[in-house]
Amino acid sequence: MDYKKQLAEFFKEVDERCILGLSIDCVIFGFYDNQLKVLLLRWKQTEEWGLPGGFIYKKESVDVAAQRILEERTGINELFLQQFHTFGEDVRYNRQEISQKLNWPDLSTRRWPDRTVSIGYFALVDFSKVTPAADFLTDECRWWDVENLPALLFDHNHIVEVALKTLRVQLSWQPIGYNLLPEKFTMPELQRLYETILNRSLDPRNFSKKMRALGIIERLEEQRRGGAFKSPYLFRFNKEKYRKALQEGNLAFS
């Protein structure tokens, strides 16, 4: 079978070029349809979903490796990407079960370690700029609602949970949105992003006040048309001020 040959070649390349026993898993968040989404992959010839991930070249910076993996998947190369935790439980998942589910060849004779430590990164991307792309290991790549994920391979459900928790803490500390929304957006759109991430509703008057007081967004003259209702103003982030706020970090959105 062709796929098995490809797989064998892939493992061989990993053996030669990459650090063994260490991998990267990426939780790619997008925002669409008022829901926070995560990009998942379906492994070839299976119904099993998991996070995009990969291995690190021997001389490659781990951050760069994460970016490389993401670019393969989303086509975006400039994005918000952050390491959030390294997962190193002694038993992260049942190896045999996974091998079976993925129709993997028996790896027990290889030099591969029993357990792989994985460095978790999360990314925030503008949904509209992404073209999810499956690769030779996977049949399908698409967005899933973060509140409604299937049972994932490995310990990937746990990894998503930790990523989400980190994102929520981050939100109360630093601005978020630049990488999750299109360039121009309305105040209600921004509010729904925050509500979605925080998983609770916010008062529109207070939200608007606070956001505008932060000085990281600017209101444009333009308005968005299209609904049977009052046309909302468009805003955009002031890149410079946003960047500053990111560095200084003192939002305290509680």
Place this chain on the structure above:
Amino acid sequence: MDYKKQLAEFFKEVDERCILGLSIDCVIFGFYDNQLKVLLLRWKQTEEWGLPGGFIYKKESVDVAAQRILEERTGINELFLQQFHTFGEDVRYNRQEISQKLNWPDLSTRRWPDRTVSIGYFALVDFSKVTPAADFLTDECRWWDVENLPALLFDHNHIVEVALKTLRVQLSWQPIGYNLLPEKFTMPELQRLYETILNRSLDPRNFSKKMRALGIIERLEEQRRGGAFKSPYLFRFNKEKYRKALQEGNLAFS
């Protein structure tokens, strides 16, 4: 030379038992003499200082490995220990320079990777409970003032900086002190701990008010004697409430 033999054996054991290309570095904070201290090691037959660190057994949880490494060094086995960042730059330090400084045998023929990724943990320990212990790789183990560290081996100065930054953020978010102070302590001692970590002075009236309002410490009847001044009350943490505050985490000490 005996040391060289020991070293060779150590490397051999690491080769066999441990994950290659991945290590742990620990930043062990202690508080004493109104200063925040870090535990450093001096490598055998050198004047070079570095962080305690080690390798992870193939089937060992990374958290457990970090605890093992710390226990070897401090003798403490129940301590506050937290992973804070994984360091994976493509060039973390000059290998040759390090080998020279440490009088290490040439490792270029080994299976060792060019670059080691290191998982950083920081620990908070009660200074008075620790007996710093050098091991067969090191000649000396002692506390250094965090504001006055020597130039360390590898990228360890950088690692300490990141640990310290994380500790400061953590402080504004969760209680700290249980593991850094002796069981009974005075309010000024607690305040000086906070001032040291935050690196700024705090108002004693506001500090006392806030700390007592948090409900995680209890005042004892006892007082500390010994100075030519008013005897301060002793306090201790309420372990249960402290634990809860740790989990919930909403101090916002800004």
Place this chain on the structure above:
DNA sequence: CCAAAAGTGTTTCAGATACACCCATGG
């Protein structure tokens, strides 16, 4: 009695929260 450090209460200010009505638009 003096030097050193501990202990404590009130006022002020900023920011968070709570809350409800009118407006613009497309169908």
Place this chain on the structure above:
DNA sequence: CCATGGGTGTATCTGAAACACTTTTGG
């Protein structure tokens, strides 16, 4: 004209910050 969602201001409350004097103790 009506249904839908957008836009906005004020009053209240809570928590942070500023601020200085008295008390205790040992020498």
